[in-house]
Amino acid sequence: MTEQSMTGKTVMITGGAQGIGRAIAESFSAAGATVVVADRNAQTARETVDALRAKGGEALDVVADLTDPQQVSRAFDEAVAGFGELDYFVNNAGFLRSGPLLTATPADWDDHFAINARASFLCVQRAANLMIEQGRGGSIVVVSSNCARTPRMDLGAYCASKAAADMMTRCFAFELAPHDIRINSLCPGSCDTPLQREQWRSLGIGPDQQIQGNPAKFRAGIPMGRLTMPEDVAAMALMLCTPTSGFVTGQSIAVDGGQTMS
Numbered sequence: 444m445t446e447q448s449m450t451g452k453t454v455m456i457t458g459g460a461q462g463i464g465r466a467i468a469e470s471f472s473a474a475g476a477t478v479v480v481a482d483r484n485a486q487t488a489r490e491t492v493d494a495l496r497a498k499g500g501e502a503l504d505v506v507a508d509l510t511d512p513q514q515v516s517r518a519f520d521e522a523v524a525g526f527g528e529l530d531y532f533v534n535n536a537g538f539l540r541s542g543p544l545l546t547a548t549p550a551d552w553d554d555h556f557a558i559n560a561r562a563s564f565l566c567v568q569r570a571a572n573l574m575i576e577q578g579r580g581g582s583i584v585v586v587s588s589n590c591a592r593t594p595r596m597d598l599g600a601y602c603a604s605k606a607a608a609d610m611m612t613r614c615f616a617f618e619l620a621p622h623d624i625r626i627n628s629l630c631p632g633s634c635d636t637p638l639q640r641e642q643w644r645s646l647g648i649g650p651d652q653q654i655q656g657n658p659a660k661f662r663a664g665i666p667m668g669r670l671t672m673p674e675d676v677a678a679m680a681l682m683l684c685t686p687t688s689g690f691v692t693g694q695s696i697a698v699d700g701g702q703t704m705s
């Protein structure tokens with residue numbers, strides 16, 4: 444097995460049906476891993492799994508709304524029933540709806556926290572306990588956002604919910620280190636996915652304005668001159684599950700072409 448080979452390993456990816464999650468599913472599958480795509484969208488989850496299988500990969504779709512603790516439990520049960528064990532877990536499912544905090548409703552706040560923070564907690568907790576029971580370590584990746592540490596106009600609820608997931612990741616790192624389980628977060632920048640295209644539509648802008656930056660709306664443009672691609676995030680997620688990153692835990696790593704720097 445080469446360092447990057449994932450043959451014989453199983454990964455579960457939430458929100459793996461499209462966008463960044465799908466790219467992560469494709470990269471793990473290409474590396475030889477067995478892939479569980481957990482998503483609430485049955486149709487796109489099946490399409491993704493069919494595409495992985497068509498390329499010779501072993502994959503399973505699990506349909507669940509991960510904001511519901513019972514569905515989280517069932518999703519993990521189905522994954523384990525399908526493939527036995529879990530080596531890696533990528534918590535990627537997320538939600539964004541832009542709007543100012545001054546006029547945000549309790550529902551706006553709760554919708555962000557339900558998936559970006561609470562579901563992340565439920566899923567990571569379950570994955571971590573499974574890995575502890577298995578007793579052979581593991582790696583967990585939480586897809587957060589560079590908004591977790593850089594405030595943005597009109598994204599207050601999203602930023603706060605991602606900051607919660609980011610800090611949760613670091614706190615879990617303490618508890619999981621004795622079990623040889625690493626956990627890190629990835630903070631993508633503006634990435635060309637359905638989520639981002641919907642945001643551009645609601646703000647009346649496009650990729651060019653995003654790359655250029657706008658002090659009134661975005662803290663910075665993107666110094667490297669292009670959007671984050673889902674494949675950029677997927678490559679880092681894969682790396683965080685290989686021995687290359689074997690002594691890296693509790694970190695929050697931006698994949699954003701310098702859009703934010705800390």
Ligand SMILES: NC(=O)c1ccc[n+]([C@@H]2O[C@H](COP(=O)([O-])OP(=O)(O)OC[C@H]3O[C@@H](n4cnc5c(N)ncnc54)[C@H](O)[C@@H]3O)[C@@H](O)[C@H]2O)c1
Nearest residue numbers: 458460462463482483508509536537588631633634636638
């Ligand atoms: N696109 C960006 O610019 C960007 C930037 C930074 C961080 N992110 C984060 O990356 C992750 C993926 O984003 P994306 O752009 O690929 O989003 P996307 O909207 O294109 O895909 C998200 C996937 O998650 C699934 N999902 C959403 N809520 C769910 C729920 N309750 N239960 C189960 N599945 C659910 C959706 O069905 C979808 O397949 C998110 O956490 C997002 O916040 C995205």
